[in-house]
Amino acid sequence: MAALDNNIKFPCLVITSEDGLGTVHRLEQDVVTLGSDEKASVYLPMRGVGPAHTILSRADQNGDWLLTSCADNLTMHNDVLVTDPKVIVDGDRIELGNVKLKFRFFDEEDEHYHAALRQLAIRDGITQLYNVRYFADSLQKEHEYSYRKQSSLALLFMDIDHFKLVNDRFGHAYGDFVLKELASLLTTKIRGYDLLARYGGEEFVFMVREESHQAVHELAHRVCSDVRNHVFNHAGIRTKLTVSIGYYWWDGKDRETSAEDILRIADDHLYQAKDAGRDQVIPASLSNPEIP
Secondary structure: OOOOOOOOOEEEEEEOOOOOOOOEEEOOOOEEEEEOOOOOOEEOOOOOOOOOOEEEEEOOOOOOEEEEEOOOOOEEEOOEEOOOOEEEOOOOEEEEOOEEEEEEEEOHHHHHHHHHHHHHHHEOOOOOOEOHHHHHHHHHHHHHHHHHHOOOEEEEEEEEOOHHHHHHHHOHHHHHHHHHHHHHHHHOOOOOOOEEEEEEOOEEEEEEEOOOHHHHHHHHHHHHHHHHOOEEEEOOEEEEOOEEEEEEEEOOOOOOOOHHHHHHHHHHHHHHHHHOOOOOEEOOOOOOOOOO
């Protein structure tokens, strides 16, 4: 059997702007729609991008592609406004709203290299969870999605209780182990479309899409209980820890509630949990939730 040629070049778009930096989109069809609609071939849910903003189409079998702006959408090609279909070549720049892309021909090695760079940009180095920058971008997008779909969005904000004492008593190597072990434990609680991130230090955030208030409430209490019962065992050291959790559940229908509000309220509830003695969840009860 003949070996596969990994040097075959394929057309793709690489995001070069801050939001989504380094993401590679292969162009696997002869006609590709770029837009903020989830059904678009290249989904770009960024500010200033229309549902079906621009079309890329294969002009011939020699590798030429045409760039066509849809309706009155603002599309730039090499810093020039697109008014008529433009032929694009390897290295050309495309701009849609706030999104900047580069048209490239990559082989498998190029794609793997850019994928690795992308992971370095969005992942926390210790836990390998998403980092705070990626989380912040995702929260804005999920907030907009939830409002458009009139569906719920919840945020759990959690903090390891007395983590400084762990580092002081057992050393930072053990502290790093605790962070990684907790990340693994929390990962078992998420669904494919939820998002878990390390917010910073010993804080973690858990974003849950389209789930009932009751289910989110039970999830927060289950996480708190599971951490309490877990033994952190490393290098001959066995210890137990607890977490404090504050959460906020938003129904997606109130336009006055911003993404920043969701984060702020969940954070306020986290501090209430810590002030109340730690190792607990706020709101503690659905019958009398402490939601402003």
